[in-house]
Amino acid sequence: MDERIAEQWEANAEVFTNLIDGTGTPHHHEILNPCVDRLLGDVSGKVLLDAGCGEGYLSRNYARKGAIVTGVDISRKLIDICKRTTAQEEINFHVGNICNLHFISDSEFDLVLCNLVLLNIACLPESLSEFSRVLRPGGILVFSVVHPAFNVYGPGSWEVGEKDPKTRRRTGQYFKVDRYFDEKEYLRYWRTRQGEKFPKQFSFYHRTISTYVNALISTGFSLVSLREPRPVSDNAFFDRERRIPFFIVFKAKKT
Ligand SMILES: C[S@@+](CC[C@H](N)C(=O)[O-])C[C@H]1O[C@@H](n2cnc3c(N)ncnc32)[C@H](O)[C@@H]1O
Structure with missing residues (x-):
């Protein structure tokens, strides 16, 4: 299972790195990152694990803000890119599987950030248990996923209208929530900013919000905050995300 997921990220590593473009996509800048920033708070002097760090832009960002950062990712290619950039x-930076962080000792971290990773892995309880183990008592976990109620990489779909010539986005009128x-697992291709398919499909694991919350509780966390962040500007491109949340972000404390 983990090998299959690792292969997907290996095959897509370069195209994914181009999509992230060193600082994240417009959705990250406009919606997700400001919320994650607020939930993490002042990271200066804190020991932070970036779990599933991808090409490393958040690790770099929080290291610049004074955190002592370790980045772990299952893809060797992405970790090589992290080191190069x-x-x-x-x-x-380490190649490693967040379902089993055996190379990290107990209570090493003040903060664990797991940004847009848990929706791509099968081992939700195992990874949360590992985050709980490597956090010191009172340590904070912040994780984000694409909102499970409104995620097209799952059972829902957009009922779309015409393409708006100004924004070049389809005017999605309804999100059909179903199933x-x-x-369960869904396989989906991502697309580049130019609209080309990634080389390989990614696995996405659809889970309900209560599954995430209950998995947190059963692995020794208490929920501190739950956010459905909105765009920070009035950019017309994000009209859809002003109506229906794109991401959901959890902040939990190791009890
Ligand atoms: C959507 S990317 C997010 C990357 C980064 N957190 C960000 O916000 O840009 C998901 C990342 O999770 C990594 N990943 C998937 N399964 C993993 C696992 N079991 N252990 C560690 N990393 C994993 C992938 O290689 C990929 O880099």
Whole structure:
């Protein structure tokens, strides 16, 4: 299972890195990252694990803000890219599986950030248990996923209208929520900013919000905050995301 997922990210590593473009996509800048920033708070001097760090832009971002950062990712290619593109910041990057962080000792971290990763892995309880183990008591976990009620990489779909010539986006009028309770894997291609398919399909694991919350509780966390962030500007491109949340972000404390 993990090998199959690792292969998907290996095959897509370069195209994914181009999509992220060093600082994240417009959706990240406009919606997700400001919320994650607020939930993490002042990271200066804090020991932070970036779990599923991808090409490393969040690791670099929080290292620049004074955190002592370790980035872990299952894809060797992405970790090589992290190391190549991280010049000034001092960050420990490791190839590793967040379902089993055996190479990290207990209570090493103040903060764990797991940004847009848990929807791509099968081992939700195992990874949350590992986050709980590597956090010190009172340590904070912030994780985000694409909102499970409104995610097209799952059971729902957009009922779309015409393409708006100004924004070049389809005017999605309705999001059809269906089969919300069917927790299962979906395979989907991502597309580049130019609209080309990624080389390989990704696995997405659809889960309900209560599954995430109950998995947190059963692995020793208490929920501190649950956010459905909205766009921070009035950019017309994000009209759809002003009506229906794109992401959901959880902040939990190790009890
Ligand atoms: C959508 S990307 C998010 C990357 C980064 N957190 C960000 O926000 O840009 C998901 C990442 O999770 C990694 N990943 C998937 N399964 C993993 C696992 N079991 N252990 C560690 N990393 C994993 C992938 O290689 C990929 O880099």
